[in-house]
Amino acid sequence: xxxxxxxxxxARKSTRNAARNQATKTRxxxxxKAVQKAVTGTDAAATRAAAIAYSSALDKAVKSNVIHRxxxxxxKSQCAKYIFATAK
Numbered sequence: 638x639x640x641x642x643x644x645x646x647x648a649r650k651s652t653r654n655a656a657r658n659q660a661t662k663t664r665x666x667x668x669x670k671a672v673q674k675a676v677t678g679t680d681a682a683a684t685r686a687a688a689i690a691y692s693s694a695l696d697k698a699v700k701s702n703v704i705h706r707x708x709x710x711x712x713k714s715q716c717a718k719y720i721f722a723t724a725k
Contacts, residue, residue: 661694661703668694669712676719688716 639645668691675684695709 657701658703661698661701665691665694665698665704672716672719676722685720688720691716 639648668687672684672687672691675687678684692713695704695712698704699706699709
């Protein structure tokens, strides 16, 4: 248990940030699965829209330090591969 006033505040903050991070990561996983599902479909516009939403969510997660920027870059690159593969 935290002993000092600042440690108590840090513990509260840590709990709050962990909840925020978990929600963001869950949203990213959901959007990633939506992109995968859209790629298997035939609608190119839906695939593109899903990819744009996923890329945007990745950028926001990087901005709030939920995931590393290189990790987001890798995910976006894979997503772009799917988009260009379906476009051809």
